Amino acid sequence: xxxxxxxxxxxxxxxxxxxxxxxxxxxxxxxxxxxxxxxxxxxxxxxxxxxxxxxxxxxxxxxxxxxxxxxxxxxxxxxxxxxxxxxxxxxxxxxxxxxxxxxxxxxxxxxxxxxxxxxxxxxxxxxxxxxxxxxxxxxxxxxxxxxxxxxxxxxxxxxxxxxxxxxxxxxxxxxxxxxxxxxxxxxxxxxxxxxxxxxxxxxxxxxxxxxxxxxxxxxxxxxxxxxxxxxxxxxxxxxxxxxxxxxxxxxxxxxxxxxxxxxxxxxxxxxxxxxxxxxxxxxxxxxxxxxxxxxxxxxxxxxxxxxxxxxxxxxxxxxxxxxxxxxxxxxxxxxxxxxxxxxxxxxxxxxxxxxxxxxxxxxxxxxxxxxxxxxxxxxxxxxxxxxxxxxxxxxxxxxxxxxxxxxxxxxxxxxxxxxxxxxxxxxxxxxxxxxxxxxxxxxxxxxxxxxxx
Numbered sequence: 143x144x145x146x147x148x149x150x151x152x153x154x155x156x157x158x159x160x161x162x163x164x165x166x167x168x169x170x171x172x173x174x175x176x177x178x179x180x181x182x183x184x185x186x187x188x189x190x191x192x193x194x195x196x197x198x199x200x201x202x203x204x205x206x207x208x209x210x211x212x213x214x215x216x217x218x219x220x221x222x223x224x225x226x227x228x229x230x231x232x233x234x235x236x237x238x239x240x241x242x243x244x245x246x247x248x249x250x251x252x253x254x255x256x257x258x259x260x261x262x263x264x265x266x267x268x269x270x271x272x273x274x275x276x277x278x279x280x281x282x283x284x285x286x287x288x289x290x291x292x293x294x295x296x297x298x299x300x301x302x303x304x305x306x307x308x309x310x311x312x313x314x315x316x317x318x319x320x321x322x323x324x325x326x327x328x329x330x331x332x333x334x335x336x337x338x339x340x341x342x343x344x345x346x347x348x349x350x351x352x353x354x355x356x357x358x359x360x361x362x363x364x365x366x367x368x369x370x371x372x373x374x375x376x377x378x379x380x381x382x383x384x385x386x387x388x389x390x391x392x393x394x395x396x397x398x399x400x401x402x403x404x405x406x407x408x409x410x411x412x413x414x415x416x417x418x419x420x421x422x423x424x425x426x427x428x429x430x431x432x433x434x435x436x437x438x439x440x441x442x443x444x445x446x447x448x449x450x451x452x453x454x455x456x457x458x459x460x461x462x463x464x465x466x467x468x469x470x471x472x473x474x475x476x477x478x479x480x481x482x483x484x485x486x487x488x489x490x491x492x493x494x495x496x497x498x499x500x501x502x503x504x505x506x507x508x509x510x511x512x513x514x515x516x517x518x519x520x521x522x523x524x525x526x527x528x529x530x531x532x533x534x535x536x537x538x539x540x541x542x543x544x545x546x547x548x549x550x551x552x553x554x555x556x557x558x559x560x561x562x563x564x565x566x567x568x569x570x571x572x573x574x575x576x577x578x579x580x581x582x583x584x585x586x587x588x589x590x591x592x593x594x595x
Contacts, residue, residue, distance in 0.1 A: 150227075150239045151181050155311060158234045162317045165327035167228070169236065169315065172215055172308035175207065175258055176300075179293040182259050183286065187252050187279050188243045194252035194279045195379065196260070203257035211307035220310025221251035222339055224332050226325055228315035236313065244355070245332050245438050249314070250339040256282060258309065265305070266292040278379060330436075348374070348384045348420050355440035356427045357384075360391065363451045368458060368499050381501060385416035388423050390518060393457045394450040394533055395423070397525045401431045409519030413512060413571040449532035457521060460539040462497035464517050467543075469506040471553030480507045484567050512571030516580045517556055523584040537588055548587050555583040 155171035162168075187194060194200075206214050224246050227239035240246040248255055259282050264273060266289040276282045296305050314335065318324035336353070351357060352374045361369045372387060373380040389412040396406035404426050412419050427433055432444045442448055472479040479485055488494060488510040496503055521543075526536045542548055559576040563569035570576050 148184055149241060149243075150237060151184055152231070152235055152237050153177065153181065153311070153313075154233065154235045155313070156234065156308060158236075160230075165317050165324055166331065167315050167317045169228075169313040171234070171311055173221075173311045174305070175261070175307045175309060176296040176302070176305035178255075178258055178309065179262060179290070179296060182255065182262070183290055183293075185240065185247045186243065186283065187248055187255075194256040196256065196277050197253070199253050200257040200260065203254060204261050207258070207261050207304055207307050211303045215308040215310055218254055218310060219251065220312065221254055222249045222312045222314070223247065224249045224314045224336070226316060226329060228313070228319055238313065238315070242329070242438075244353075245329060245336075249332070249336040252279065254309070259286065261304075262293050262296070263289055265296070348388070351420070351424045351427075352384075353438060354428070354435070355438045356424055358440055359442050359448065360451050360454060364455050364458070368455065371501070382499065383416075385420055386498075387454075387458070389413070389416050389419040390457050390461060391423065391451070391454045392419055393519055393521050394453040394525060395426065395447075397522055397527065397533055398446050398450055399527075399531050400426065401429050404429065408574070409515055409577040410572045410574060412519070413515040446531035446533065449534070453525070453533060453535065456535065456539055457518070458499040460521060460543050461514075461518050462500045462502070463540060463543050464514060465497055465508060466502075466504050466506070467549055468509040468514060468517075468553070471549045472557055474550045475554045475557045477557055482565050484510050484565055488567075510567035512567030512569070513556065513560060515571050516559060516576040517552065519577050520552065520580040520584040523581050524588060537591070542584075542588070551587055552580060552583055555580045 153173055154177055155169060155173055158169055158171035160167055160169045203218065206217055210217075223238065225238040226241050226246055227237075229237040231237055256279055260273065260276065263276075263282070263285060268285060268289055272285050276285065296302075299305050314328075314332065316324040316328040357374060361372075361374070364372075368382065371380050372378075372382045372384050374384055389407075392407040392412050396408070398406075400406060404422065407419055407422055426447070427440065427442065428435060432442060432447050434441045434443055442451075469479040485507050489507050494508050495505075521539045524536050524539055524542060526534050528534065543552070556576075559570055559573070559579055562575075563573065
């Protein structure tokens with residue numbers, strides 16, 4: 143029996159047609175726009191691989207609702223919903239309970255739902271200034287509560303042709319409600335259905351991996367500030383590119399004793415092949431020796447992998463330190479960092495004047511990515527391995543790279559690598575020798591520190 147709480151929505155489906163195939167019941171029909179307020183109030187897009195953004199598409203949907211509402215059900219593919227609990231009520235009404243928000247909810251049609259939400263907000267009296275501020279689903283949800291009561295009142299307005307426009311709806315539920323086996327089969331299949339339905343727009347690999355739960359432990363291991371600023375899904379539009387983050391996650395991950403069919407990721411590959419970093423990360427985390435996968439739940443059982451992921455936040459914080467101090471360290475070795483043509487190009491963007499992860503403002507010139515990646519991967523020289531395969535820091539990297547004497551020595555090796563290729567960041571970032579020389583310098587400095595030299 144459904145639990146009537148914040149996870150439950152009652153939808154009246156016009157011309158409803160339920161059909162059962164195997165472990166899944168498919169209910170098709172139409173829902174009037176005025177009846178979708180509760181659904182939008184209670185659901186987010188957690189189950190949808192893509193986070194919806196306002197665009198030309200949403201504008202065209204709104205125009206259709208306003209200008210030709212009678213054509214909307216024919217021009218729109220509508221909304222796909224998935225729910226693990228469903229109770230068929232009278233008059234074509236269905237009570238849907240979404241127990242696992244990461245798997246259940248709006249599986250496809252997020253842009254349709256966002257457009258409908260924008261239309262309802264405008265109809266409820268949202269100002270033009272408020273509506274202009276809405277760029278994403280998250281923006282819409284910030285404004286929505288102020289107008290939710292008004293939108294709820296629309297359910298009784300059965301004369302307005304726009305509010306009565308029909309939205310095509312497809313609802314997927316377990317074939318046997320309440321049957322544990324049927325629900326388990328349903329939950330096992332729903333992630334694959336969701337990914338397949340979204341194939342009309344090529345989903346990025348990282349978006350699919352996020353939906354499968356492969357980033358869940360990493361999200362928890364990162365500081366909340368950093369984790370909340372990562373674009374884990376398509377259209378999230380956050381500051382931090384998940385591909386860049388995963389590339390740096392291979393600083394500790396490459397130091398593990400990996401399964402035989404998975405190779406460590408070299409620094410130059412992390413620099414030039416971020417998609418390969420994403421692919422190999424997915425192969426590692428989803429490996430049967432590493433994790434237990436069930437639906438969109440990924441439980442990492444490998445303690446060595448857990449230890450490596452727990453080090454990623456330190457890597458990112460140290461990257462910011464290197465980024466901030468790069469110019470001063472380079473110039474202390476007799477260089478003129480700001481005069482390098484490639485450096486001038488890298489500093490044309492105002493967004494580069496902040497540390498990439500902590501987002502702290504900096505005044506100095508910042509390095510091209512090709513210059514900094516060999517320094518980032520030199521942190522591997524500070525990683526130790528216990529007998530059980532778990533990793534630990536020989537020296538805390540934030541402190542080691544903040545030490546002015548250490549950093550000057552490290553930047554001496556970096557400067558040599560830069561001069562060797564006539565300042566070309568691409569060649570620095572792709573050249574194996576750049577990485578080995580800087581890592582060797584860090585190893586030497588650590589060795590000296592241990593012996594008080």
